[in-house]
Amino acid sequence: MSVTKASNPDARLAEFLLAAVLVIVVALAEETVFRGYLILRFKNVMANTSAAVLLSAVIFSLGHGYEGSDGVITVGSWVWSLVSSIYGGRASSLPW
Helix, strand or coil: CCCCHHHCHHHHHHHHHHHHHHHHHHHHHHHHHHHHHHHHHHHHHHCCHHHHHHHHHHHHHHCCHHHHHHHHHHHHHHHHHHHHHHHCCCCCCCCC
């Protein structure tokens, strides 16, 4: 009986841990780029927080084009709602 990678508990744990680390790294990178940089720069250029958040959400959602048009629309509307409600013009930078 051969042991395949899928049935090896150590390999499954390693894959899970790698996936968890990648999710965290990607989330921090996206947050840094889209909230920590783009929104603040667009806000300075446009002098309008709502427009800056909307433009950043559009760019972010277009980056999810590999998910198809449904993915772009879903991600864009979700990001717009979340970021605009959290951001609210109060944050000047990321917490870290």
